[in-house]
Amino acid sequence: DAKTTQPPSMDCAEGRAANLPCNHSTISGNEYVYWYRQIHSQGPQYIIHGLKNNETNEMASLIITEDRKSSTLILPHATLRDTAVYYCIVRVRYSGNTPLVFGKGTRLSVIA
Amino acid sequence: NAGVTQTPKFQVLKTGQSMTLQCAQDMNHEYMSWYRQDPGMGLRLIHYSVGAGITDQGEVPNGYNVSRSTTEDFPLRLLSAAPSQTSVYFCASSYSMGPGNEKLFFGSGTQLSVL
Numbered sequence: 538d539a540k541t542t543q544p545p546s547m548d549c550a551e552g553r554a555a556n557l558p559c560n561h562s563t564i565s566g567n568e569y570v571y572w573y574r575q576i577h578s579q580g581p582q583y584i585i586h587g588l589k590n591n592e593t594n595e596m597a598s599l600i601i602t603e604d605r606k607s608s609t610l611i612l613p614h615a616t617l618r619d620t621a622v623y624y625c626i627v628r629v630r631y632s633g634n635t636p637l638v639f640g641k642g643t644r645l646s647v648i649a
Numbered sequence: 650n651a652g653v654t655q656t657p658k659f660q661v662l663k664t665g666q667s668m669t670l671q672c673a674q675d676m677n678h679e680y681m682s683w684y685r686q687d688p689g690m691g692l693r694l695i696h697y698s699v700g701a702g703i704t705d706q707g708e709v710p711n712g713y714n715v716s717r718s719t720t721e722d723f724p725l726r727l728l729s730a731a732p733s734q735t736s737v738y739f740c741a742s743s744y745s746m747g748p749g750n751e752k753l754f755f756g757s758g759t760q761l762s763v764l
Contacts, residue, residue: 579758580653580755581755636694
């Protein structure tokens with residue numbers, strides 16, 4: 538089963554790009570990479586997901602390396618409201634119904 | 650469209666009491682799940698359901714029961730509350746859990762304290 542490794546915490550200056558890394562060296566070919574975030578006391582919020590191509594939406598960009606062993610979530614212009622815990626998740630085992638498993642994530646602090 | 654609604658938001662129980670945490674979604678999602686979150690920890694899966702009448706255990710199912718009689722509702726029952734069940738509980742739903750579709754929508758959580 539693929540597992541993820543994320544730094545426990547990071548800081549980013551307001552207005553700068555926040556780059557959050559995630560290692561998933563044992564990822565299988567049919568497993569997606571998902572990113573969620575959790576702002577204090579709220580339920581987690583879906584951000585973005587991808588398989589092997591880079592993805593972008595209104596919230597963030599996801600860069601997946603060619604060997605798929607790591608990825609980076611990019612918040613292009615971080616604001617104070619982006620302060621949150623960010624979870625990188627790889628689908629543990631494809632069975633069609635296997636739930637997502639959350640780790641401890643990265644606590645991102647955006648500093649004014 | 651309310652999304653995922655959890656009630657109550659806060660609850661205090663005494664050891665040994667029972668209660669049900671309610672979760673309802675109005676998005677016609679097949680998949681629903683319950684997570685608990687303890688301080689400084691990530692989310693841990695308790696139980697999940699892939700459709701009405703179908704439930705399965707997650708990582709930490711002991712002390713909790715679930716049932717899924719309708720698509721909309723997925724209550725979580727604590728049969729005999731213990732202090733170790735003090736936590737924040739989140740309900741989540743998704744249209745499906747097929748690869749590439751695991752976009753979960755979360756409720757706002759229930760803060761439970763067991764004394």
